[in-house]
Amino acid sequence: MPIKLPPGISAATFAEAVKEFQGAVGADWVFTSEEDLDTYRDAYSISWGHDDEYLASAAVAPDTVEQVQAVVRIANKYKIPVYAISTGKNLTYGGSAPTYSGSVVVDLKRMKRVLKVDDKRNFALVEPGCSYYDLYQHIKDRGLKVWIDCPDPGWGSPIGNALDHGIGYTASPYRDHWGAHCGMEVVLPNGEIMRTGMGASPTSDTWQDYKYAVGPHVDGLFAQGNFGIVTKMGFWLFPQPESWMTGTVHVPKYSDYSALVDHCNYLEDAHLATGQTGYGSNLGGQGVTAAPEYRALMANGWPTIEQLDAYAAQRKVPAWRAKLQFYGPEKAVRASWAYAQRRISAAIPGATFTDVEFSTLPLSPAQEKTHHLVNFGIPNMAIFQIVARPAAGPNNANPYDGHTDFFAVVSRSGSEVFRAMKAVYDIQKELKIDPITATPFSSPVTWHHKVFFMGAGGVGNQRGDAEHNRRMRALYAAYIEKMAAAGFPAYRTNPGAQDLLVKQFSFNDHALLRFQEALKDAVDPNGILSPGRYGIWPKHLRQKKA
Amino acid sequence: MKTFIAILGATTVLGVVGSAFAADAGQLAMGKERFDYWCDTCHAGDPREAGRFLPGTASLNAKYNGSRPGALVDRTDLLPPYVELVIRKGMEGMPFFRKTEISDTEMKAIAAYLSRNTRQ
Numbered sequence A: 001m002p003i004k005l006p007p008g009i010s011a012a013t014f015a016e017a018v019k020e021f022q023g024a025v026g027a028d029w030v031f032t033s034e035e036d037l038d039t040y041r042d043a044y045s046i047s048w049g050h051d052d053e054y055l056a057s058a059a060v061a062p063d064t065v066e067q068v069q070a071v072v073r074i075a076n077k078y079k080i081p082v083y084a085i086s087t088g089k090n091l092t093y094g095g096s097a098p099t100y101s102g103s104v105v106v107d108l109k110r111m112k113r114v115l116k117v118d119d120k121r122n123f124a125l126v127e128p129g130c131s132y133y134d135l136y137q138h139i140k141d142r143g144l145k146v147w148i149d150c151p152d153p154g155w156g157s158p159i160g161n162a163l164d165h166g167i168g169y170t171a172s173p174y175r176d177h178w179g180a181h182c183g184m185e186v187v188l189p190n191g192e193i194m195r196t197g198m199g200a201s202p203t204s205d206t207w208q209d210y211k212y213a214v215g216p217h218v219d220g221l222f223a224q225g226n227f228g229i230v231t232k233m234g235f236w237l238f239p240q241p242e243s244w245m246t247g248t249v250h251v252p253k254y255s256d257y258s259a260l261v262d263h264c265n266y267l268e269d270a271h272l273a274t275g276q277t278g279y280g281s282n283l284g285g286q287g288v289t290a291a292p293e294y295r296a297l298m299a300n301g302w303p304t305i306e307q308l309d310a311y312a313a314q315r316k317v318p319a320w321r322a323k324l325q326f327y328g329p330e331k332a333v334r335a336s337w338a339y340a341q342r343r344i345s346a347a348i349p350g351a352t353f354t355d356v357e358f359s360t361l362p363l364s365p366a367q368e369k370t371h372h373l374v375n376f377g378i379p380n381m382a383i384f385q386i387v388a389r390p391a392a393g394p395n396n397a398n399p400y401d402g403h404t405d406f407f408a409v410v411s412r413s414g415s416e417v418f419r420a421m422k423a424v425y426d427i428q429k430e431l432k433i434d435p436i437t438a439t440p441f442s443s444p445v446t447w448h449h450k451v452f453f454m455g456a457g458g459v460g461n462q463r464g465d466a467e468h469n470r471r472m473r474a475l476y477a478a479y480i481e482k483m484a485a486a487g488f489p490a491y492r493t494n495p496g497a498q499d500l501l502v503k504q505f506s507f508n509d510h511a512l513l514r515f516q517e518a519l520k521d522a523v524d525p526n527g528i529l530s531p532g533r534y535g536i537w538p539k540h541l542r543q544k545k546a
Numbered sequence B: 001m002k003t004f005i006a007i008l009g010a011t012t013v014l015g016v017v018g019s020a021f022a023a024d025a026g027q028l029a030m031g032k033e034r035f036d037y038w039c040d041t042c043h044a045g046d047p048r049e050a051g052r053f054l055p056g057t058a059s060l061n062a063k064y065n066g067s068r069p070g071a072l073v074d075r076t077d078l079l080p081p082y083v084e085l086v087i088r089k090g091m092e093g094m095p096f097f098r099k100t101e102i103s104d105t106e107m108k109a110i111a112a113y114l115s116r117n118t119r120q
């Protein structure tokens, strides 16, 4: 890829700025060669090799907060856009590439110190380049009695992940990574350092305990935003539980789903079954859409609940299941599971209970090979199986080289899930895709403890196939617009679709975005910081786009 | 003070003389350590996570269908430039690595480690 200059900056001015960046961080840590910049492309871009792929003009890797400040000041002096990444593993949502071509990536990977882990007050304070692996290892090496909550890919960072509203797999409320943060240090677009929450108090010891301090709580501006470069952030940690238990609830009728969801909500919100609930349908699963009886069910369009009840009865399997997970002392988790069974049996006739397992914690090395590690706060990379070369089929010779998916925010209610699954089905029908991922047996994921995310089907990337990529971009855009129209906007998206996603949040003529733009103009008048991230553009680029 | 410097100098010289061996072992140790940190979670030989598999090992098993080992550490045909290319350019679902993650020195060490059983 030919090197992009920041828009409107001459090669000579850029060379001067690069020299200053080198002065600030050391020549070894400024990258400008084509070869080096290739590693700042988005490996999973659906615009790979196209005109609209997002490309960096350079990358700068500071090692200290002072160096971050210096970089920001230089960027301001030359009006060069910069884009901060922590570990830069935001695959599916932009990788390590900027959201505005020609930006200089500020790569914070070298700043990877674990500044503090407290297993009495249960928090950590880390730098941006510290990965989940690093924090996990730090805790393990010292025998500290706290868990981290990690997303599926272990090589990302608590800071980078939380700043994109990432989610994980242990107990609520820790699965909501942004929600579980407490206190941050930020380099503002003018190069000044600010600490939020109790960090603003020069005397308080509660920076990682109490989020709010006094006055407006501004932390939200820095997640999916472009108001500063985060250099430190605190996270609340789950004190290592003594044991874990799981059991699966099955309910017979299709229409029992709503009651099942309500009871699982109760169990989670009352802090009885705080682990991630795994919903599924015993009528769904791989290959279901090819079965003749399924084809018959769907022959006249989306079936009614009564038809689905009859379908479940004919198949003689319970329609739905929910795998519950409990963390805590043995007596407590056993009592909670017993209570869950009593509560659900009394409310849903015919409910049955299977797959009960109890284990003390931590898991043994043997168990670590057989259990879903992220449920135990252990980072790993197994999820990348979804892009692995399959043993057979057309993709054996031509495996996917990336992955893109779409997740809509849906309230935790059976009727809303039914509506969302039908919305995905309608979109896939309209786009003439065989609706293999949209069935009446689709299930939401429960990464976040207060909402469901409904997937609309992941799609594999093919870097070299322009037509495939064009179709993927069109499909993605259709999901964003049509799912939002149906009531289900996405929670996160790749840079190419961020403007479109933000546009869906249009209450009172986009009052929220207009407010964010007013703040942007005040805080970052030169518009140097991550222009375009989640639809927030500085004035000069906003006017150009309009 | 002079003698101290002389002794220090001698140790340094000895270190340099021994480095044909020492550096190799050091490089291999670094290569193994960095491989275990960055690559093992996708490329290890032993299965992890019931019902799941390791994406790198599974892909290479699917690619070679038994003609080469699935686990990179068991390979006897890898050459350093090839490993370095894959680290910086990625391969199919495997993303590439930046120098801030794996420096050139570390990359060369990983490549040396994965090529340690290759006969040229």
Ligand SMILES: Cc1cc2nc3c(=O)[nH]c(=O)nc-3n(C[C@H](O)[C@H](O)[C@H](O)COP(=O)(O)OP(=O)(O)OC[C@H]3O[C@@H](n4cnc5c(N)ncnc54)[C@H](O)[C@@H]3O)c2cc1C
Pocket: A084, A085, A086, A087, A088, A089, A090, A091, A092, A093, A094, A095, A096, A108, A128, A151, A152, A153, A155, A156, A157, A158, A159, A160, A161, A163, A164, A165, A166, A167, A168, A228, A229, A230, A231, A383, A384, A386, A403, A530, A533
């Ligand atoms: C197969 C697969 C599975 C995945 N599973 C999950 C999952 O289970 N949960 C999940 O949450 N995600 C998941 N993801 C998405 C993504 O890989 C992770 O969220 C990952 O943690 C994000 O990358 P990162 O942590 O390196 O963040 P980064 O890439 O470092 O940061 C993400 C973005 O945040 C902003 N940012 C980062 N650091 C700063 C800073 N210091 N200051 C200002 N802005 C900053 C930037 O805009 C940056 O692009 C998955 C992706 C794939 C491909």
